[in-house]
Amino acid sequence: GQQLNQSPQSMFIQEGEDVSMNCTSSSIFNTWLWYKQDPGEGPVLLIALYKAGELTSNGRLTAQFGITRKDSFLNISASIPSDVGIYFCAGQLLGSGTYKYIFGTGTRLKVLA
Amino acid sequence: SQTIHQWPATLVQPVGSPLSLECTVEGTSNPNLYWYRQAAGRGLQLLFYSVGIGQISSEVPQNLSASRPQDRQFILSSKKLLLSDSGFYLCAWSHSSYEQYFGPGTRLTVT
Numbered sequence: 001g002q003q004l005n006q007s008p009q010s011m012f013i014q015e016g017e018d019v020s021m022n023c024t025s026s027s028i029f030n031t032w033l034w035y036k037q038d039p040g041e042g043p044v045l046l047i048a049l050y051k052a053g054e055l056t057s058n059g060r061l062t063a064q065f066g067i068t069r070k071d072s073f074l075n076i077s078a079s080i081p082s083d084v085g086i087y088f089c090a091g092q093l094l095g096s097g098t099y100k101y102i103f104g105t106g107t108r109l110k111v112l113a
Numbered sequence: 114s115q116t117i118h119q120w121p122a123t124l125v126q127p128v129g130s131p132l133s134l135e136c137t138v139e140g141t142s143n144p145n146l147y148w149y150r151q152a153a154g155r156g157l158q159l160l161f162y163s164v165g166i167g168q169i170s171s172e173v174p175q176n177l178s179a180s181r182p183q184d185r186q187f188i189l190s191s192k193k194l195l196l197s198d199s200g201f202y203l204c205a206w207s208h209s210s211y212e213q214y215f216g217p218g219t220r221l222t223v224t
Contacts, residue, residue, distance in 0.1 A: 031211045042203050042215035043157075050211065088156065092211060099145040099164060100172075101213055103157045 006089055006104030014112050019076040021107040023089035031092040032072040033101070034063050038085050046087075047074070069094065079111050115140035119204050119216040127224055132177075132191040134219050136204030139185065144206040146187040147213070148179055151201040163187060199223045 004023045013019055023032070031050055035043035047058050049065035049072060056063055060077045072089055089104040116139045126132060138144050148160040159172045161179035169179050176195060180188045187204060199222050207213040 042218045048212045105156045
């Protein structure tokens, strides 16, 4: 199935560092969602974005809906060990007429204490 | 508040056996419902989605099927499992707000 390009694929960072990841597509989206998944569990919704240029925060997490509507970014500030996990972006295609979501390939984050 | 349940949590089944996974949502009405499969270390593959009772859209041709007998119940089935059906199955729901929420998942191992 169709997937979004998500990068980086994985990253190792030191505790306290900031983290950035992004999703890009050649298609235009009307909604962007960011999830975190812990091993053996379902993804948990972190942030939802609905408007081009929108910048939304949830604690140490900040996500932005790209101006072109073709990309989105997630930043984590001052990472802590519990931030470890897989982060997924997901989006709904503009004008798709369906309720389907396309998912990114995931960014695996490991935080070194 | 809304909650989503999946069962069983884990399942080990032999090749050729039938499958039935269940998903139920509480606290909302007329949700859009989804089944995804996630292979180990991989992303999410949309299998089926439903916008109403008896309405099923299939995304990937395979030996799986889905049914929605009630507004908040979504079932994933197979008549004969294949080894390649092993994976982590996730049910999700959404509403007009476009936010999508996932259940805890079912780990299926086909032996």
